[in-house]
Amino acid sequence: MSHDNASSPPSPEFCCWIDQERLKQLLPHQGNALLIDKALVYPQKYRGDGFLTTALAMHVFDGHFPGRPIMPGHWLIEFASLTCATIFTVSSGIPITGTAGVRIVSIDGIRFKAEVRPGDKLICEATLIQRKKILALFSATIRTRAERKEVCRIKELVGILV
Template sequence: MKHLDINQIKEIIPHRHPFLLLDAIEDYEPGEYAVGYKCVTYREDFFAGHFPQEPVMPGVLTVEALAQTGAVAILSLPENKGKTAYFGAINKCKFKGKVVPGDKLRLETRIIKKKGPVGIGEASASVDGKVVVQAELTFMVN
């Protein structure tokens, strides 16, 4: 298994605080897949307004975390060094559970199709083995 810490992740993808939504990559294969984690804490800025009475991580940020995980897989290819992976589409997205402070969000994105600079990733986020988000993410590398 190939592990990446936060500094190594920052060498691959351009995201930075407060929008870097990965804490570690547990395993990855360039151009194929990546498995990462986000440790969700109450100190996340978005919890101040989403929702003050019941803090829940916005689903769109979970999707973004999945996209960043896929970006690690695709941008770790030598030919993509220094490039950015942009969203092309979000399809078949299903929200199946909440993500709250204290959760360790497991993020897995597998690249299932590539043609030139465009590709599709099959993505799944889970907490304690329970899937909370699934989606098909289309990306464009530039």
């Protein structure tokens, strides 16, 4: 697999902030399923960061360790997946319409390193490692923004654009 962009890219400093309204247009997720607040994408570097501020009122904490709620691991994986899908969509330049979007087909090497509690502010740092047409291989690390404490690492996340 290799990156498809053969033309000379703009300056490496080029990046784009994507707010939640734009994320609703790029991703086939709405409401509680849109588990990402905003993203910063560097299309020419094939990487980006997703941002999420957690709160006790979020559905992900409902009933999960009452009295001392922690965010379930599968929601951390979803946050990473949405970050990767945003990078893939923006860097591919392929318009997404209707129910089209990036689907996860494989995840390997997941490690949970720390608990996420209500009020934690998270950053997901994701890199597109390889791409071939509609397939993309990513790595991702989720950290707390304040302490930069690693909470989750995904060695390989493969998505397909459908």
